[in-house]
Amino acid sequence: MRRWSRLFIPTLREAPADAEVASHKLLLRAGYIRQLGAGIYSYLPLGQRSLNKITAIVREEMDKIGQEFFLPAIHPRELWEESGRWAAMGENMFRLKDRKGADLCLGMTHEEVMTSIARSEVRSYKQLPQIWYQIQTKFRDEPRPRSGLMRVRQFIMKDSYSFDLDEAGLDASYKLHDGAYRAIFTRSGLKFVVVEADSGAMGGSQSQEFMVYSDAGEDFIASCPRCGYAANLEKATSQLQPVEEMETTGNGNPELVHTPGCAAIADVAAFFGISPASDIKCVAYMALKRGEKGKPDAWHGVAVFLRGDHLVNETKLAGVLKAAEFRPMQAAELEQYFQGPAGYLGPVGLEVAREPMDGGLTVVADKSLEGRKNMVCGANKLDYHLRNVCPGRDFGWTLSADIRSVNEGEPCPTPGCAGRLTVGKAVEVGHIFKLGYKYTESMGARVLDANGKEVRPIMGCYGIGIERILTAAIEQSNDEKGFWLPPSIAPFTVAITVTNSGDETLRKTGETLAGELEAAGLDVLLDDRDERAGVKFKDADLAGIPYRINVGRKTADGMVELVARATGTTLEVRIDEAAALVKERMEEEELLGASV
């Protein structure tokens, strides 16, 4: 049992002006965290208790499938050079020098360290599979930390890595993680969804994210309420609705039309009286290709063509081009590649590179352009457009791929499903990922298989943001008075509010009750402060504690009040029954916390 009077719980009546999102405001107000710098936070006792409960759940579930390690946060440069990521991580990596001038970095992820252990210690297929995990602090110099604990530069991550002999083994390790993650988030009381995720430009075959819907999130999820399809917008696809093609004009060949002042899609559509779906949008980028094996980085011109009503998805684009970075083309570059001005760019007559990102202009056509007819596009000439343009006939491309973002309301991609996609914002709390051979290959990890032949193990990597479980839980359960956490991750499960600490009888009753509740296995916070009842109620409502027992007026009749923070419902119960009742409620709630 802990006494409020002796705990450091600096609650704030007003939220600091810096805080915007609910979890940030409330974590500060409830005395869970304090800020040290941008994206750097101290965890105060209540916050630390909650994070400890979360890590305990994570540890319990992970121990069922793997083994816990604890790896260094400081890594030598050489290790990261081996995987090629000393350069690839760029500015996101914190770097430092030791007294001898040697380069070091702070670990932002631990594939390299784990792989270095595996390569020097794992020799035989008989030692596989291995699932190695740790719960450890990560450092990432984020370009823009934000939203309290949502995106920070130092945070706690459960990261794990699997090593298997073959893909079937990786499938099994991946499934084990899927199961463990579902158990962890369910036990943490999160209403989560599992979505298909982008597996990145670095290779890797399959990837899922565990998401909690919240406006404070940074990701968008497309989902189908009908069949259950769900994917990160970076990955989501949809079926195309048939488009009514425009009538052919003239002899059917591309026809130059004077379109003064029609630089925007809406203007063009209005001018021709067409739907934006019949206009070809051009987005011109310079794309950065990271040099491999000592070659320098290089920028390449990329022209993306897609329907006027579609948006480029840069994650998908980066995936198909293996590009590290994009920036918009500047006027001089537009002139070089298109001989035309922004607003009037089009695909007809361009010199198309044969190989992507290898000199010249890489032309990418979105899949939705294939088979279309009689479209309108820019003529690469100020104030002129072309019509009757047929993709494939009138222009070609380096490659054609799905590089657009789906829109809300489009048909679900599942064959035979008649559902419409909805798009919502969410917080990513976990990610599981089939890595493949990237690190075992580049870092030279080898084992002997049953035939005595040297083979590369195949890897998976899996992450959970510990603080994000806390923030997501707060985002999903808060009001103007404060928040309430699922009992499993709350710093205390029940607060006992002695309404008048000056009253000896009440105080003793509170003490006794607290002892009983604790004996029943609950985490009890006894509010024994010499404060008015109102102050104690406000603090208890603020601080994320799911249940409160008021020891006050009715104590003379042998009764106390049990208040459930989530619903505000108050129950008068006999003092000797209070402990059992809270336990019962808690168990019900944890069952309700289950999700799909």
Added chain:
RNA sequence: CGGGGCGUAGCGCAGUCUGGUAGCGCAUCUGCUUUGGGAGCAGAGGGUCGCCAGUUCGAAUCUGGCCGCCCCGACCA
């Protein structure tokens, strides 16, 4: 890194335009009263006004530089 905003007591803010004694509310400390939804009265403590330089008799206030923080965007294993 582009755009915007902010920096004055622990928190929330006024004062800056128009230079002249650094203020308000909450919180904190002491005393008395009060005790079921952030109490009342009386008293008290707490500030290099983000930092550095300049202008001036005099700078929180004007000028220049720097630093930090927040938001939008870019970015995000």
